[in-house]
Every structure is written in C-alpha cells, then in structure tokens.
Amino acid sequence: MRLHKEGYTIILITIIVLVLINLGINYLLPDGYWIPMLAIIGSIFVLLLVVQFFRVPTRVVHKSDRQIVAPCDGKVVVIEEVVETEYFNGPRRQISIFMSPLNVHINWNPVSGVVQYFKYHAGLYLVAWHPKSSTDNERTTVVIRTLEGIDILFRQIAGAAARRIRWYVKEGDKVEQSTEMGFIKFGSRVDIFVPLDAEIKVNLQDKTVGSVTVLAELK
Numbered sequence: 341m342r343l344h345k346e347g348y349t350i351i352l353i354t355i356i357v358l359v360l361i362n363l364g365i366n367y368l369l370p371d372g373y374w375i376p377m378l379a380i381i382g383s384i385f386v387l388l389l390v391v392q393f394f395r396v397p398t399r400v401v402h403k404s405d406r407q408i409v410a411p412c413d414g415k416v417v418v419i420e421e422v423v424e425t426e427y428f429n430g431p432r433r434q435i436s437i438f439m440s441p442l443n444v445h446i447n448w449n450p451v452s453g454v455v456q457y458f459k460y461h462a463g464l465y466l467v468a469w470h471p472k473s474s475t476d477n478e479r480t481t482v483v484i485r486t487l488e489g490i491d492i493l494f495r496q497i498a499g500a501a502a503r504r505i506r507w508y509v510k511e512g513d514k515v516e517q518s519t520e521m522g523f524i525k526f527g528s529r530v531d532i533f534v535p536l537d538a539e540i541k542v543n544l545q546d547k548t549v550g551s552v553t554v555l556a557e558l559k
Contacts, residue, residue: 344446346506346523347394354390358383389441397444401518401551403452405487408538408556409518410548411450411494412530414439419544424533427457427483427493432533433540435555437548439528447507447522448551449484450532451492455513457483460505480507480522484515490558493533496524518551535559 343351365372365379401409418436423429439445459481478498485491496505507522509515524530534540538556542548548555 341391342396343391344394344396344523346525347390350525351387351390351394354387358387393441393445395444396446399518399549399551403517405452406558407554408450408492408532408534408558409448410437410550410553410555411447411521411532412437412439412445412524412548412550413443414530414548414550416542416544416546416548417529418531419540419542421536422533424493426459426481428491428533431536432493433536433538433556435532435534435540435542437530437532439524439530444550445524445528446520446550447496447524447530448518449509449515449521450494450517450555451484451486452515452517453484453486453492455482455509455511455515456485456491457481457493458507458509458511460507478505480505482507482509482521486558488558490535495531496522497529497531498524 362376362379362383366376369375414437416435417438418434420434421431422434424432461479461481480496481493483491483493496507498505504525505522509521515521532555534556535558537559540556541554
C-alpha cells in the first residue's frame with residue numbers, strides 16, 4: 341500500500357507518541373497484564389487508522405471533456421441551486437461532498453483545463469456539514485476553465501477536525517482531469533459549482549469515489 345507524502349511526518353509522530361505511552365504504562369504498571377495489553381492493542385488500532393487515512397488508492401479513470409468527476413471520496417450531502425458570490429456572482433448548481441475521517445482525503449481535479457482563479461481564505465472550523473461552512477470556514481476556491489470555455493468552481497473546506505488544507509495548483513496552471521490537486525487532513529468537505537444546465541448524475545446520500553464518480557455532464 342502506498343502512502344501519501346502528507347502522511348509520513350504524522351505517522352512518525354504517531355508511532356513515537358504511542359511508543360512513549362506504552363513505555364510509560366509498562367513502567368508505572370510493571371505487574372499489570374491487562375492494561376499494558378489493552379494499550380498495545382489500542383495503539384495498533386490507532387496506528388492502522390492513521391495509516392489508512394493517508395493511503396493512496398489505485399484508481400482506473402476514464403477522462404471526458406463533458407463530464408465533471410468527483411474531486412474526493414465521500415458522501416453527497418447537498419444538491420441545490422444557489423447564488424455563488426465569490427467568482428460567478430450568479431446562480432449555479434452546488435454539489436457538496438462530505439469526507440469522513442475514514443475516507444481517502446486526496447483531492448482531484450474534477451475537469452481538465454486551465455486554472456483561472458485561486459484564493460485561500462482563512463476562517464472558522466465549523467463542522468463540515470454546517471450550512472455556513474462553505475462561506476465561513478477555512479477554505480480554498482479554485483476555478484478551472486475547460487477546453488470549451490466553461491468555468492467549474494470547487495472549494496476545499498476545512499472542518500472541525502480538518503485544520504490543514506494543502507493545494508498543489510495556482511492560477512495559470514494547466515491541469516488534467518482526475519489528477520491530484522490537493523489534500524485535506526482529518527474530515528472535511530468539498531463543494532462543486534456547475535452550470536444550471538448541467539445534467540446531475542448523482543443523488544443525495546450517494547457515495548462518491550474521487551477521480552472516478554461522474555457528478556454531472558456539461559451540455
């Protein structure tokens with residue numbers, strides 16, 4: 341299993357902390373059998389959780405200029421028409437995907453094209469499913485213009501636990517659909533804003549596979 345580059349330091353720190361905790365328990369309770377054993381089992385469980393969080397999945401992708409693919413693993417929690425005020429200043433269809441701590445937290449480009457706009461916003465750390473997390477939380481906004489000249493906006497949004505967003509794109513970059521664009525650590529959300537005439541291909545509560553699941557098709 342491959343691990344993401346963002347995870348090596350955290351995994352190393354986790355190992356050091358768990359070793360110190362277990363050494364301390366064994367020192368304080370040299371004759372205790374069950375407590376040290378439970379600590380070892382719990383430590384292995386925690387380490388496995390952290391490792392699986394930073395795993396890099398192998399995915400078979402099929403690129404299409406008309407399709408918008410999911411930028412992350414997770415569950416669709418919002419499909420609604422909204423007025424997007426940061427870039428479009430007009431109505432768009434918003435699709436929001438909630439990423440639990442058990443999901444892979446790599447983010448992928450939903451379409452191919454050129455990055456027209458990028459901005460990082462400092463902010464709050466409301467729970468990711470809060471209605472105002474899209475506008476009030478720490479987040480990035482990325483707009484990719486497709487080869488047909490259609491702008492697709494998406495946001496990486498930090499949650500109550502996810503307080504570290506990473507991005508690997510900037511304005512002017514040419515990007516390919518389903519390639520990695522960033523990473524969010526420990527639970528978060530991604531919003532995608534598509535044209536009103538795009539055909540939505542997912543439903544509420546659907547589970548998405550990042551870089552694979554088709555969210556919508558452009559006219």
